[in-house]
Amino acid sequence: MSIKVVGLTGGIGSGKSAAASHFAALGVDVVDTDVIAHQLTAAGGEAIAPIVAAFGEHVLDGNGAMDRKCMRELVFANPATRQRLEGILHPLIMEQSLQQLANSTAPYAVLVVPLLFESPQYRALVQRTLLVDCDEDLQLQRVQARSGLTAEAVRAIMAAQMSRAQRLALTDDVIDNGGTLAALQLQVEAKHQYYLANLAHGA
Ligand code: ADP
Numbered sequence: 001m002s003i004k005v006v007g008l009t010g011g012i013g014s015g016k017s018a019a020a021s022h023f024a025a026l027g028v029d030v031v032d033t034d035v036i037a038h039q040l041t042a043a044g045g046e047a048i049a050p051i052v053a054a055f056g057e058h059v060l061d062g063n064g065a066m067d068r069k070c071m072r073e074l075v076f077a078n079p080a081t082r083q084r085l086e087g088i089l090h091p092l093i094m095e096q097s098l099q100q101l102a103n104s105t106a107p108y109a110v111l112v113v114p115l116l117f118e119s120p121q122y123r124a125l126v127q128r129t130l131l132v133d134c135d136e137d138l139q140l141q142r143v144q145a146r147s148g149l150t151a152e153a154v155r156a157i158m159a160a161q162m163s164r165a166q167r168l169a170l171t172d173d174v175i176d177n178g179g180t181l182a183a184l185q186l187q188v189e190a191k192h193q194y195y196l197a198n199l200a201h202g203a
Helices: 016-025 033-041 048-055 068-077 079-103 136-147 151-160 164-170 181-198
Strands: 004-009 029-032 108-112 128-133 173-176
Touching (some): 016 108, 016 181, 029 033, 033 108, 128 164, 173 181
């Protein structure tokens, strides 16, 4: 692949989507693995048939999309179910990601991967990593405001992810999302200038 790719990551609710949408507004091609996962599991998505074959019709909602709440409960209760679901979704998400990156004509692309540092296959696709960082209380508040999940449910998701300190130690670049959305956008613009100058035309 000749296009240069920045891997954008961060804990749940850190502001990855907010940062990615600003990169997109600046003309960068954004490939978001969460968005791809949603499309694959929406009604008519490519993952629906294998999911029904594996788990049965009862994991679909009335519209024929994967019922995310039902599936979340099933995978929480049973690690084998999680592995089976991931075995269906992961190859499809990777295939779509590669296809979208291959189609990109922007000077560089941003690939959004929540578990970038835990996923060697994705880490190998990116030339540079960019972490969206904020403190854990703020993550919790933002996710709760967005999703209505309980604090316990959000903490359980956070506990299953790498710690903030580990991510900070591993990343090349950081955006501090402890402030306003405007402050986040200014940092995205600064990183964009840096990547245009140092990444897009590099070897
Ligand atoms: P992620 O994609 O990392 O899970 P999001 O970008 O969806 O996180 O952000 C989580 C929630 O917090 C969203 O509702 C988003 O609009 C909000 N948010 C993100 N950054 C800020 C900020 N700097 N100030 C206020 N709200 C924010």
